[in-house]
Amino acid sequence: MPLDRAEAATAGKAPNATWLFFKRWMDNPLRMASITPSSPSLSRIIARNIQREPDEVVVEYGGGTGPVTKVLLESGIPASRLFTCEIDPDLADYLRRHFPDVNVIQGDVCNIAELLPPQHVGKVGTVICGIPMVLLPWEAQQKIVDSIFKIMPPGRSFLAYTYSLGSPLKYKELGLKARRVGFTLANVPPAHVWAFTKA
Ligand SMILES: C[S@@+](CC[C@H](N)C(=O)[O-])C[C@H]1O[C@@H](n2cnc3c(N)ncnc32)[C@H](O)[C@@H]1O
Numbered sequence: 227m228p229l230d231r232a233e234a235a236t237a238g239k240a241p242n243a244t245w246l247f248f249k250r251w252m253d254n255p256l257r258m259a260s261i262t263p264s265s266p267s268l269s270r271i272i273a274r275n276i277q278r279e280p281d282e283v284v285v286e287y288g289g290g291t292g293p294v295t296k297v298l299l300e301s302g303i304p305a306s307r308l309f310t311c312e313i314d315p316d317l318a319d320y321l322r323r324h325f326p327d328v329n330v331i332q333g334d335v336c337n338i339a340e341l342l343p344p345q346h347v348g349k350v351g352t353v354i355c356g357i358p359m360v361l362l363p364w365e366a367q368q369k370i371v372d373s374i375f376k377i378m379p380p381g382r383s384f385l386a387y388t389y390s391l392g393s394p395l396k397y398k399e400l401g402l403k404a405r406r407v408g409f410t411l412a413n414v415p416p417a418h419v420w421a422f423t424k425a
Pocket residue numbers: 257258259260262263264287288289290291292293294311312313314317333334335336356357358
């Protein structure tokens with residue numbers, strides 16, 4: 227379902243994030259996974275667990291309408307040091323309009339090593355994976371995990387959030403160590419945040 231630009235123009239402002247998210251969910255429920263954007267509570271848990279040296283950047287996988295992006299900026303990450311990669315062109319467009327100083331990449335995270343400016347490859351302090359990994363087949367999970375370790379220095383963790391009780395990834399099979407770093411009831415649905423490192 228295309229984004230209703232006429233509706234946005236008539237209102238004189240960008241379409242409401244929750245409504246846009248819901249429309250994208252109706253169009254592609256497996257890719258969106260949730261019917262509503264992440265809450266500030268979930269986003270704050272993510273922000274607290276970011277590791278970044280001053281010369282490093284943070285990369286968000288699956289920016290959606292930007293609720294996590296917003297809290298990352300509020301937590302002090304400079305917009306110039308924040309990249310968000312979103313596959314859906316309408317959502318990427320929404321992110322560009324609402325976060326004009328953040329680096330929005332429209333594309334598939336599997337290609338992030340080619341999409342990210344070369345000077346940042348290997349200089350990504352943390353990747354935040356907002357892709358619904360639990361719904362993906364094994365090969366797709368593996369491709370996304372591989373893409374993450376291509377852009378982070380050795381020894382770093384990436385974060386992923388999930389609505390499942392268990393890990394969103396088959397981490398042992400993927401050669402990873404996993405740690406649950408937070409949980410919030412103040413999200414629809416309640417969500418856990420996990421950190422994954424190479425075993
Ligand atoms: C669960 S939503 C999370 C959105 C937002 N980060 C939030 O917390 O509300 C997942 C997002 O990942 C995007 N996405 C799914 N697969 C992707 C891929 N392979 N590359 C880039 N973005 C992807 C979807 O379009 C969607 O916006």
